[in-house]
Amino acid sequence: MKQKIKEIILENRPDIEDIENAQFITDGIFDSFDIVTLVSEFDKAFGISIDGVKISPKYFNTVDDIVRLVEESKK
Numbered sequence: 001m002k003q004k005i006k007e008i009i010l011e012n013r014p015d016i017e018d019i020e021n022a023q024f025i026t027d028g029i030f031d032s033f034d035i036v037t038l039v040s041e042f043d044k045a046f047g048i049s050i051d052g053v054k055i056s057p058k059y060f061n062t063v064d065d066i067v068r069l070v071e072e073s074k075k
Contacts, residue, residue, distance in 0.1 A: 001046075002067050008041045009063070025057040035060055042066075048073040 006019050016022055016029060024030040030038075038060075039050050050073045059069040 001070060002063065004045060005042070005066050005070065006063060008038065008045060009066075012037055012041065019063060022063075023061050025061040030060060038066075042070055042073075046070055046074065 009019060010016060013029070013034060022029060024034075035055060039055060043049055048070065050069065054069055054072070059065050
């Protein structure tokens, strides 16, 4: 799952060089459009529906945060 999430991020933001260590929100890499796009892509790729309440910086700052978000959305 983590690898697929990284692939989706890089498909949408190929300019990210160090995806493993990036802090997408803290470093200002993702804007609101990026997050909306990624939520849509994750929903399609994993057959989930991410709750709007969870669309917040704490779930989008790192790859591991996003993995946690996707895992929680599968339940």
